[in-house]
Amino acid sequence: MDDQTAVELSVPAVARHLRLARLTASGFASDLGFSVDEIEDLRLAVDEACAILLERAGDGDRLTLSYSVDSPGVVIEGRCGAQSPDALVVDPVSEAVLASTLDQHRFFADDDGNGFRLVKHAAPG
Amino acid sequence: MDDPENEEVLSVVVVATADGPAVTVSGELDPHTAAQLQEALNEVLAAGGVTRVVLDLSGIRFIDSSGLRVLLAANESLMRAGGQLTLRAPSAAVMRLLEITDLVDRLDVE
Numbered sequence: 214m215d216d217q218t219a220v221e222l223s224v225p226a227v228a229r230h231l232r233l234a235r236l237t238a239s240g241f242a243s244d245l246g247f248s249v250d251e252i253e254d255l256r257l258a259v260d261e262a263c264a265i266l267l268e269r270a271g272d273g274d275r276l277t278l279s280y281s282v283d284s285p286g287v288v289i290e291g292r293c294g295a296q297s298p299d300a301l302v303v304d305p306v307s308e309a310v311l312a313s314t315l316d317q318h319r320f321f322a323d324d325d326g327n328g329f330r331l332v333k334h335a336a337p338g
Numbered sequence: 339m340d341d342p343e344n345e346e347v348l349s350v351v352v353v354a355t356a357d358g359p360a361v362t363v364s365g366e367l368d369p370h371t372a373a374q375l376q377e378a379l380n381e382v383l384a385a386g387g388v389t390r391v392v393l394d395l396s397g398i399r400f401i402d403s404s405g406l407r408v409l410l411a412a413n414e415s416l417m418r419a420g421g422q423l424t425l426r427a428p429s430a431a432v433m434r435l436l437e438i439t440d441l442v443d444r445l446d447v448e
Contacts (some may be wrong), residue, residue, distance in 0.1 A: 215383045228370035232347065235400065253434065264369050306403045306439055313438040 219277055219281040226270035226293050234263050234278055241280045242287060247335050254314035254335050259289055261307050262329045265291040265320065269301065286316065286334035294326040301327055347371055349371030349397070350378040350428025358390040364397030375405070379412045396427035399400075401435050413445060422446055 222237050224230035238259040242252045263276060266294045270276070274294035301320045303311075316331035318327050348371035349364040359382045363375060382391060392414065398405075413423040426448045429435070436442045 228368065231368050232366065232369060256400065257431075257435070260368060260400075263436050264402065264404065267369070268428065304403070308405065310435070318357060337417060 217281060221279040222278040224276050225254075226267050226274040226276040228264070228267060230276065231260050231267075235260050235282060237278070244252055245282065245287060245335065246332075247287075251296065251333070253336060255287070258311055258314040258318070258331055258333065261310050262289075262318065262320075262331055263291055263293075263303070265301060265307060266291055266295075266327050266329065269297070269299075270295070271296040274326070276315075283317055283332065285337070286332060289331040289333075290328065291296070291331075292326060292328040295322065298322065298324075344378070348374055352378060355392075357393065358388060359385075360392045360394065362394040362397065364399075366400040367398060367408070368400065368402050369404040372404040372408050376408045377413070379408065383412070383415050389419060390424065391416060391421075392424045392426050394426045395431075395432045395433060396429055398429045398432050401431050406435055406441075407440065409445070410441075424448055431436055432435075 220237060220241055222233065224233055235256045238255050239252050242255050247255065269322060270293050276291065276293045279290045284312060301322055315331050316334050318329065320329045322329065347365050347423065348367065351362045353360045358422070361382065365371065365374060382388060393409070416423045424446045425432070430448060436445065
């Protein structure tokens, strides 16, 4: 993982800031040479994953995102506080979106809240 | 919804036509703006006697599952009333989501 190119974003955990998460994903992936379709898929995936975390967020929580290069693709990790320690539930539609747009995705919950790790590879050539 | 930031990100325009309400939606549909579209569609459907709503989605730059749920809810409401929701000229973003979720053949898409 190349820390020199990593981008970090921290925003209040409210839906109005999902746009920033998407914009950052688009810009980051564009700089790495992803195709237009791949960028759009990544934008959608980041949005869906963040929205899942926001559903569990409480007042004052922040959503922190890290965008990094892990050739041949990108890794996006998200963290957010949660109101309760209950396990995350990903609805079937969101799961279908994430499975179709990413190469790997994983959600987790721990004492600090909830998080995810997304991986998308750029197509060769 | 009185929110200048929402008006910039999402635009919803409702026009009465001879064939029923035509709703033009432009911008980005996500958890922040989906409620704005939901509210507009609720008002359209509450008017009564509506059996067909045409939703022009050509200007949708982004849509996620929250936006999709609004469309599905409106479709179900209309179908219960014996009517139909038509998605007109869906943008590439809309079509991509419909393909991912295998809904292209389950909705009326023009």
